[in-house]
Amino acid sequence: MTEHVRSSLPSETDVLLIGAGIMSATLGTLLQFVAPHLQITLVDTLGEASSESSDAWNNAGTGHAALCELNYTPERPDGTIAIDRAIDINEQFQQSRQFWATLVERGVLGDPSEFIHAFPHLSFVSGTESVDFLRRRFAAMQTSPLFAKMRFTEDRETLEAWVPLMMEGRDEATPAAATRADDGTDLDFGRLTRLLLLAMEKQGSTVHFRHKVVDLRQQSDHRWQIEVEDLATGRRSRILTRFLFLGAGGGALLLLQKSGVPEGRGYGGFPVSGQWLRCTNRELIERHAAKVYGKPALGAPPMSVPHLDTRMIDGRKELLFGPFAGFSTKFLKSGSYTDLIRSIGAGNLRAMLGAGIHNVELTRYLIGQVMQSQNDRVGALRDFVPLAQAEDWRLEVAGQRVQIIKPDPARGGVLEFGTKVIRTADGSLAALLGASPGASTAVAIMLQLISAGMPVLREQECMEGTLQGIVQSYGRSLHADPALFERVSDRTGAVLRLG
Template identity: 50%
Template sequence: MNRAKTIKHSEFVLIGGGIMSATLAILLYEKFPGKKITVIEKLPKMAEESSEAWNNAGTGHAGNCELNYTPEKKGVIDTSKAVKTAEQFNETLQFWKDCAEKGYIHSLSKCISKVPHISFVEGKKDVAFLEKRHKLLKEISHYKEMIFSKDIDEIKKWIPLMMEGRDKKDPIAATYMEEGYDVNFGEIAEQIFRFLGRQEHVELVNHSNVYNLQKTKNKRWLLTIKGQNVGKHWNLVANYLFIGAGGGALSLLEKSKIKEARGYGGFPISGLWLRCTNPEIIDQHHAKVYGKAKKGAPPMSVPHMDTRMINGRKELLFGPYAGFTTKFLKHGSMFDLPKSVEFDNIMSLLGAGYHNLPLVGYLVKQVSLKFKDRMDMLREFYPDAQDDDWKLVVAGQRVQIIKKDKKGFGKLEFGTEIIVSKDKTIAALLGASPGASTSYSVMQKVIKKCF
């Protein structure tokens, strides 16, 4: 193959064209005016993978309705994750508003919509849990406007669609937060990149894949990149490197050979949605309603019935249903998982599998579900749901982090993790939810750790 010898230089190189890289690029643009910033994206357009509207729930995660953010152990509810997430989301929301004022985002109304956030449960045990949760959260400023109710008529005003055809003998409860948000993370990233693309010292490179990276003797990073055209290869030298490529970050992190990356592995989980196709049904629901996850289910599989605003159009989704694939990205390769297995992380992977057998069993069941099974799960939320009003669509791909525990075996981590090299020349982002909702806070950590 004829390899081009083109070598370019950039102060900062960001791999991945999603909301995280868009946020970091703006922060670097402001903090280091005139310094060269290069963003490399594998796909033809920016924000087409995890940030794209159909590939995530679009929830502005603030702990309003996500019951897995307030776990209960031995009768004690821990609210720390909910509070931390609320603080980080509000910081990020203010950042987006500031970006709009500065002209980085030209139309904030296309990106963010107000949608109530609701938690909904059935059964005496879960009703008692939700009531206890509400009493704790009401004492915290972020949640002082939260309303709790066990009254069927009141709940029906909040979610009329879900109350039709429901057995009134079953105890139910819900909490209601009017000040909730639906966020189109892909639109935010796209608008920020549109602004950056017009700046003299910023270069956006699409349809290009970083397939190797190595440290040079002068502590810079040499990236080998395959461009859009077959046979077109080029090199890029960077002083600082950020890997924010979603599920693709793990393989690049392994290639960096930094000590801090040892022992990390990834467990890919894909997602599916049921999308409503009946406009009359869509118009009857206006909320993001989260329930409780089934036992053994991963956090990303908490059932929710979501009002979405996508490309100016109101949509209604239910899910997500978990699936399994060996891809680390929706547009990835079936060899992503096998290629990620190395001597340093094989014990982590085996340990995580052994210690998470309920999760493995859950995924096996999810993969075998038929359309009827998925509709039956929807009817637990919306009893009168009709098959003809819904269709199955493929959602995004997530990679849950696997890292070594104190005994040297692996454990699954369900949050977002920042990995930074000792010399602070490379940083990588691993993990999933609440990721995009807290992008400003997360990228501020990267700035502080590296500079």
């Protein structure tokens, strides 16, 4: 596969994508399918693709399908378990699987093992109350065909077979339980992004690294004029576009604010950094082959749900534990410590203050995380791996995430988790804000954006039938149609070699 070749920035383009991560790569690839006549241009500040949130070491890599993530199935006040969010997340991930399978079938992507691997997804808990919760969660999820193959056990011998590393040295007097879904996956979103961008270039799109957006203004004809600085030469140039996508991870908020569109008014962001414990003992790495999620700590954001995580990164098996949250005023790892301050103004000050007042538990949690020592982190690891030794693990800095702060008339501002697309009324600009499950649901997010309409698309290019040619289940519910789910699951499993 050819490598990226530097080319000059055009003066006009139909679509301008800002940010070389999985979101822009997904949108660009989808647009090439539905509207191959479009001229698509992408710019990114850094020197290579997927260097921020999409990078394998900055991203959990879990194919988020709600198979193991307990925060997607909250307990209601009456003791029942809500699975609506889990169904929604799973169906969105199924759309991603279908899209990637279509790309493999059509020769756009080559060997799927370059970016996706099958690994079981487990939820693991200990203690009487937690075991009871997991048992009730399992029963609730069994009502959906999406989770019908999930298994549950409290049997110690079975647990030792499923997660031997986690059961060694564990107190036999404390009850433990797990659910297991063998159709779980691990994704290298960094590698996938690079493959998609190379494929886009082959189809005529242009990708420009080391180019920074310094200004953006909408003209009277609804087109956007973007001023871009070439960081290699210092030269500035302008580019006109009919559709602008802000997919720059944590940097998207600052660009949205700079655009001045009324739809972005009042929005703010709260940055949360991440860290991992990375196993350096190859013997331990080979003894664990699963993604195992536990219960989140009180006040913890969803991206900080603890998990012992088998990964495939650059063709090599790795083992991580975490993530541990931290606080930085940067919106990107490569960003500036002034990012948070620069994002606060008269338009969102009330929302920022309101969110702070109503999220005291999150503040306490982050303070506790920042104050942790290496011994504290290893202590948390021992809840998962009782015999863990500090010398077998080292600290790695993960990515930055910016959680959405949304204006709210009653509370001033509300801290939201997840991802959100802000789209202007004329459809000429869209910005993606937020974090997990982001990358895993990129396809569903971009399909919704396309179906809502863009000034560069003809009506038939946005129609449900057109999009179903790429993603078979688009517009239909797999939860409500078990036969369709089985066909889709079998096809994608075979094409992506998840067997």
